[in-house]
Amino acid sequence: MVNIAVMGYGTVGSGVVEVINTNGKRINQRVGDEINIKYVLDLREFPGDPVQEKLVHDFEVIVNDPEVQIVAEVMGGIEPAYTFVKRCLQAGKSVATSNKALVAKHGAELLSIARDNNINFLFEASVGGGIPIIRPLNSSMTADEIEEITGILNGTTNYMLSKMFYEGADYDEVLKEAQDKGYAERNPEADVEGYDACRKIAILSSLISGQQVDFEDIHTEGITKITKQDMMYAKELGMTIKLLASSKRDGDHLHAIVAPYMLHREHPLYNVNDVFNAIFVHGNVLGDAMFYGSGAGKLPTASAVVSDIVDEAKHLNRNIMTMWDSEKLNLQPIADTSKKYFVRIKGDVDAMKAHLESKFGPIEIVKVEGLEDEFGFVTDVMTEGTYEEHAKEFPGILHMIRVEG
Amino acid sequence: MVNIAVMGYGTVGSGVVEVINTNGKRINQRVGDEINIKYVLDLREFPGDPVQEKLVHDFEVIVNDPEVQIVAEVMGGIEPAYTFVKRCLQAGKSVATSNKALVAKHGAELLSIARDNNINFLFEASVGGGIPIIRPLNSSMTADEIEEITGILNGTTNYMLSKMFYEGADYDEVLKEAQDKGYAERNPEADVEGYDACRKIAILSSLISGQQVDFEDIHTEGITKITKQDMMYAKELGMTIKLLASSKRDGDHLHAIVAPYMLHREHPLYNVNDVFNAIFVHGNVLGDAMFYGSGAGKLPTASAVVSDIVDEAKHLNRNIMTMWDSEKLNLQPIADTSKKYFVRIKGDVDAMKAHLESKFGPIEIVKVEGLEDEFGFVTDVMTEGTYEEHAKEFPGILHMIRVEG
Numbered sequence: 187m188v189n190i191a192v193m194g195y196g197t198v199g200s201g202v203v204e205v206i207n208t209n210g211k212r213i214n215q216r217v218g219d220e221i222n223i224k225y226v227l228d229l230r231e232f233p234g235d236p237v238q239e240k241l242v243h244d245f246e247v248i249v250n251d252p253e254v255q256i257v258a259e260v261m262g263g264i265e266p267a268y269t270f271v272k273r274c275l276q277a278g279k280s281v282a283t284s285n286k287a288l289v290a291k292h293g294a295e296l297l298s299i300a301r302d303n304n305i306n307f308l309f310e311a312s313v314g315g316g317i318p319i320i321r322p323l324n325s326s327m328t329a330d331e332i333e334e335i336t337g338i339l340n341g342t343t344n345y346m347l348s349k350m351f352y353e354g355a356d357y358d359e360v361l362k363e364a365q366d367k368g369y370a371e372r373n374p375e376a377d378v379e380g381y382d383a384c385r386k387i388a389i390l391s392s393l394i395s396g397q398q399v400d401f402e403d404i405h406t407e408g409i410t411k412i413t414k415q416d417m418m419y420a421k422e423l424g425m426t427i428k429l430l431a432s433s434k435r436d437g438d439h440l441h442a443i444v445a446p447y448m449l450h451r452e453h454p455l456y457n458v459n460d461v462f463n464a465i466f467v468h469g470n471v472l473g474d475a476m477f478y479g480s481g482a483g484k485l486p487t488a489s490a491v492v493s494d495i496v497d498e499a500k501h502l503n504r505n506i507m508t509m510w511d512s513e514k515l516n517l518q519p520i521a522d523t524s525k526k527y528f529v530r531i532k533g534d535v536d537a538m539k540a541h542l543e544s545k546f547g548p549i550e551i552v553k554v555e556g557l558e559d560e561f562g563f564v565t566d567v568m569t570e571g572t573y574e575e576h577a578k579e580f581p582g583i584l585h586m587i588r589v590e591g
Numbered sequence: 592m593v594n595i596a597v598m599g600y601g602t603v604g605s606g607v608v609e610v611i612n613t614n615g616k617r618i619n620q621r622v623g624d625e626i627n628i629k630y631v632l633d634l635r636e637f638p639g640d641p642v643q644e645k646l647v648h649d650f651e652v653i654v655n656d657p658e659v660q661i662v663a664e665v666m667g668g669i670e671p672a673y674t675f676v677k678r679c680l681q682a683g684k685s686v687a688t689s690n691k692a693l694v695a696k697h698g699a700e701l702l703s704i705a706r707d708n709n710i711n712f713l714f715e716a717s718v719g720g721g722i723p724i725i726r727p728l729n730s731s732m733t734a735d736e737i738e739e740i741t742g743i744l745n746g747t748t749n750y751m752l753s754k755m756f757y758e759g760a761d762y763d764e765v766l767k768e769a770q771d772k773g774y775a776e777r778n779p780e781a782d783v784e785g786y787d788a789c790r791k792i793a794i795l796s797s798l799i800s801g802q803q804v805d806f807e808d809i810h811t812e813g814i815t816k817i818t819k820q821d822m823m824y825a826k827e828l829g830m831t832i833k834l835l836a837s838s839k840r841d842g843d844h845l846h847a848i849v850a851p852y853m854l855h856r857e858h859p860l861y862n863v864n865d866v867f868n869a870i871f872v873h874g875n876v877l878g879d880a881m882f883y884g885s886g887a888g889k890l891p892t893a894s895a896v897v898s899d900i901v902d903e904a905k906h907l908n909r910n911i912m913t914m915w916d917s918e919k920l921n922l923q924p925i926a927d928t929s930k931k932y933f934v935r936i937k938g939d940v941d942a943m944k945a946h947l948e949s950k951f952g953p954i955e956i957v958k959v960e961g962l963e964d965e966f967g968f969v970t971d972v973m974t975e976g977t978y979e980e981h982a983k984e985f986p987g988i989l990h991m992i993r994v995e996g
Binding site: 204 | 609610613614617618621715721722723726727730731732733734735736859861862874875876877878879880881882883884885888890891893894895896897898900901902913
C-alpha cells in the first residue's frame with residue numbers, strides 16, 4: 187500500500203479524491219500497488235462528506251507520519267504551501283503539485299531537494315491543466331533542442347477572445363459574461379493582465395533552458411486593451427488575436443513574452459478556442475508539435491495531479507525529473523527581439539504610405555468598413571527597439587499588436 | 592558509455608544517426624552518459640559516408656557483442672526484423688523500433704520478453720512519427736480510463752484529402768500530385784486503402800485495452816471512393832472528410848475502425864491538414880486532449896526513435912513499459928456500433944423525404960449546386976446493422992460516409 191496525503195480540499199483537492207475514488211482500480215493496476223488516501227488537510231470541516239474521517243487540520247500530522255510517502259499539494263499560493271512542500275520533501279516524501287506560483291518561484295530549490303533525497307517533485311498540473319506537457323518535455327522530447335514553446339495557457343482570456351472574434355462582442359461585454367459563467371473571477375486581474383500565463387511560461391522556460399527564469403523578468407501584457415475594432419482588423423487580415431505566452435531561442439539567447447498576438451489562420455494555435463489551452467513546441471529535429479486540451483477545471487487538473495502521484499508511486503526511491511539550475515537566466519531584452527507589428531493609425535492611407543514605408547519597410551495595408559478615419563498596416567520584420575523608435579514619429583498610432591510567425 | 596547499434600541505414604536509420612550527431616551533447620546530458628553508435632547494420636555499402644566505418648553486414652556481430660546495450664530497429668517489415676529484435680531482447684539488449692507492422696503483430700510477445708529480461712521494448716515512432724503518444728499514454732494519462740482514441744494517422748491520405756477539400760480537386764488528380772511530390776508511393780495501396788492507419792490504431796487499441804487487438808479484425812476502408820462531389824457535400828454541411836482511425840469504448844466493448852468520416856468544424860481534428868497527423872484522446876476525467884505533429888518524415892521519426900533510446904539508456908535495468916496481454920481482444924462487431932451516416936442518393940427530395948424519415952429518423956437534407964438529380968442527407972444515430980438493413984430499400988443510394996461526433 188502507498189499512503190498519500192492531499193493538502194487542500196478545494197476544487198482541485200476534491201477532484202484528486204474523486205479521481206482516485208472513480209478510477210482507483212485502474213490506477214492501482216498501473217502502479218502495481220494500492221494507493222490509499224490517508225489524510226486530507228484542510229482548516230475547514232466537511233460534515234457529511236466521507237472525506238471528513240480522513241480530515242486533519244494540522245500539517246504536523248502528515249509530515250511526521252512515516253507511512254505517508256506521497257503528498258499532493260493543491261492549496262495554491264506561496265505560503266504556507268512553500269513551507270509545507272519543502273518540509274515534506276526534506277522528510278523524504280514525494281510531492282505532486284498544481285501550484286504554478288510555487289513552481290515558478292521555488293521550482294529550482296524544490297527540485298534540488300527532491301533530487302538530494304532521491305524522491306520526486308512533480309508539477310504536471312501547474313501548466314496546461316490536464317494537458318500532458320511537463321512530462322513530454324522531460325521524457326519524450328529528449329532527442330531535440332527545443333527552439334520554441336508558445337502556448338495559449340489561460341482559458342479565461344482565450345474564452346473571452348474567442349467570443350470577441352466569433353460574436354464581434356467588445357471586451358467589457360465578454361468579461362461580464364465570463365464572470366457570470368464562472369470562467370473569470372470577480373477580480374479578473376490574474377487572468378486578463380496575463381499574470382497567470384506569465385508564471386506558466388516561466389516554468390516552461392526554466393524547463394527548456396535548464397536555468398531559473400524569473401517570471402518578473404518576462405515582458406507581460408494582458409488583453410484589456412484589445413477592442414472589437416482590433417478584432418475586425420484581424421478578421422480582415424485572415425488572422426485572429428490570441429494571448430500567447432512564448433519562449434524562443436535566438437542563438438544563445440532566450441526570449442520570453444506574454445502578450446496578445448495576431449495569429450495567421452495556418453498556425454496550429456489559430457483554432458484553439460473557448461476555454462481550451464494548447465502548447466506549440468518546435469524542436470530542431472522533431473519540427474512542429476502541439477498539445478491541446480482542457481487547461482483548467484476540477485477533473486482535468488486533478489487527472490494531471492494523480493498522474494504525477496502514479497509516477498511517484500512507481501518511482502518511490504528514484505528521482506526521474508530533469509532539474510533546472512537555480513542560477514538565473516538573463517532573458518534577451520524585448521527591444522532586441524524581432525517580429526512584424528500590426529498597427530492602427532489615424533489618417534489617410536495615400537497621404538501617409540510613403541512616410542510609413544520609409545520607416546517600417548514594405549507594409550501591408552488593411553481597411554475595415556465603418557472605420558473610415560483610420561487604417562491598419564503590418565510592418566516588415568524589425569526589432570521592437572527599432573519599431574518603438576520609428577513609432578515615435580507617428581503620433582496618430584492608436585494601437586500596436588505583435589504578429590506571430 | 593552506452594553503446595548502441597542501428598539496424599537499417601535507410602531513411603529513418605540515417606535520420607537516427609543524424610539526430611545523435613546533431614544533438615549528441617544535449618542527449619548525453621539528459622542520459623547522464625555518452626551514447627555511442629558502435630554499429631550500423633545494412634547489407635549495402637556507403638562509400639564516402641562516415642557511417643562506413645561502423646557498418647556491419649552480419650547481424651551476429653551485434654547480437655553477440657555484450658557491449659551493445661541498446662538496438663534501434665529501423666529496417667521495417669516483419670522479417671528479418673522480428674527475428675533480429677527477438678534475439679536482441681533475449682540477449683538482454685533493449686530495442687527501440689519505428690516498425691508498426693512488427694509492433695502490431697508481435698508487440699505482446701516482444702514486450703513480455705523485455706519484461707522478463709528487465710529491459711525495454713519501446714516503439715514511440717511506430718505511431719504518429721514524431722508525435723509523443725505512446726509514452727504519454729503509458730506514463731501521463733495514468734489517472735484516466737481512456738474511452739476514445741481517434742487519430743489522423745496517415746499523412747499521405749491526409750495530404751490528399753486536404754487538397755481535395757481546399758482545391759476541389761478529384762481523387763486521381765491529388766494522388767498523382769502526392770506521388771510526384773514523393774508523399775505517396777508508386778504503389779499507394781498501404782496508404783490509400785487504410786492499411787497503414789489500421790496497424791497504428793491496432794497498436795493504440797492494444798495499449799489502451801491491455802489486450803492484443805489483431806489488425807486483421809479492424810474494419811478498414813480507405814479513401815479511394817471519396818470524390819470531389821462528396822467533398823462538396825461536406826463543405827455544404829460545414830464539415831470536412833478525414834480518414835480516421837478510431838478506437839472507442841462502449842460499455843465493456845471496444846470498437847475499432849479505419850474509414851473516411853465526415854467531421855464537424857468544431858472537432859479538434861477538423862483543422863489537421865496536409866501531411867500532419869494528430870491523435871485525439873478522451874479520458875473519463877481528463878476530458879478531451881489532442882496531440883499534433885509530423886506523422887512521418889526522416890527527422891521527426893528519428894527524433895521519436897532517439898527519445899526511446901534516451902529512455903532506455905536511463906533505464907538500462909528497469910522495465911518501464913506497460914504491457915498488453917497476448918490474449919486476443921474480441922472487438923465489437925461493426926454492425927452493433929452506433930453513429931450518424933451521411934448518404935448521397937439519386938432522386939427528388941420531396942418525393943422521398945417521408946419514406947427516408949420513416950427509416951432513418953429525422954434527417955438533415957443537403958443540396959449541392961450542380962448536382963441536380965441527387966441530394967444528400969444525414970441520418971439520426973443508429974447501429975450500422977440497422978442502417979444497412981434500411982439502406983437495402985433504397986437502390987438509389989450512391990455513397991455512405993460515416994459522421995463523427
